[in-house]
Amino acid sequence: MTSEAITVLGLGNLGRALAEAFVRDGRSVVVWNRSEAKAAGLAATVASSPAEAVAAGGLVVVALLDHQAAQRVLSGVDVRGKALVNLTSGTPDEARELAGWAAESGAEYLHGAVYAVPQTIGTDASSIIYSGSSVVHERWRETLALLGKVTFLGADAGRASGYDVAILSGMYGLLGGFLHAAALARVNGIKAGELTPMLLSWLTDLQPALETFAGEIDAADYAGGESSLAMNQSGLATLIRAAQAQGVPFAALDSLKALVDRQVEGGRGEESFARAVESF
CATH class of the missing domain: 3.40.50.720 (NAD(P)-binding Rossmann-like Domain)
Structure with a gap:
């Protein structure tokens, strides 16, 4: 050297x-x-x-x-x-x-x-x-x-x-979500360029939630979460139904709901959505 x-x-x-x-x-x-x-x-x-x-x-x-x-x-x-x-x-x-x-x-x-x-x-x-x-x-x-x-x-x-594969998974999850959002918008006559500013604003507002979820995951303590598994289970079911009805289903949503379902079926429905990480 x-x-x-x-x-x-x-x-x-x-x-x-x-x-x-x-x-x-x-x-x-x-x-x-x-x-x-x-x-x-x-x-x-x-x-x-x-x-x-x-x-x-x-x-x-x-x-x-x-x-x-x-x-x-x-x-x-x-x-x-x-x-x-x-x-x-x-x-x-x-x-x-x-x-x-x-x-x-x-x-x-x-x-x-x-x-x-x-x-x-x-x-x-x-x-x-x-x-x-x-x-x-x-x-x-x-x-x-x-x-x-x-x-x-x-x-x-x-x-x-180890960092890289985790970060890339998050990136591709985000990109896949964006493409599906654009497809859903398009079938409703909404241009992707019109949707994107509102989507970006909402994703920015979500940052504190991700930091909260990270703390819960690291502590393995999911009690008292404001965004419960049961609430998100219902929200995902509605979104999946809407996507299918409009002819743009997305398997990633079904996979995510399956992770949530596993926790709810185990009696954890009132705990934080972050607990779905344990289903992996």
Whole structure:
């Protein structure tokens, strides 16, 4: 980890943006991509193989399609003494697996999850959470800050991915809900652009409820909730009936109601809606 050069493996939309952020700061950057054409116009040294690229840099940033691609590219590469920062999406256990491989291979491993679109990498709108090697975090913190806000979550290499899959689940739940809301609005002659400001206002007002639910979940204490399971069971039943009647059913609503039903059937109907988390 003595070399100041930075290696970037993978030049998809994210990888290219990462490399460009390092180049803008005047860093010496070495890149590798399966198709060298992706490096066109990039002021970086293009390596002919992953092994050549890794050998050139002290910091090796991996941004590939998935965990399996990262495994294939790194397989057989000498990573001894390198700082590996893997920004490839995957599961917590996959991150821990690569961290174990890195340790056995003589490298330090840091796993990251990116909260940015490629065009915002390197700006205040970019944030990346990391977990794994504190050695890499401390040694390369200022360099990693070129990509976006740095948050270190501790030594468990899988922790960043643990946050990531939870956050992405919330995101896709929100996006799915929005698309269904737009479909419901459309069948009633309401444009999505007309609906969205009112929806955003309501979702903003819901923030205190989410914070309350989080406290209840962490304490496993659901007594006295203002938003009871029984009340939400009735509300979900009405919404499901309305969606079906208008020809736009949404299985996610049925799944959510099933979680609520399980708790109500167990005699918990007067407890907080947050208790539905226990049905998972």
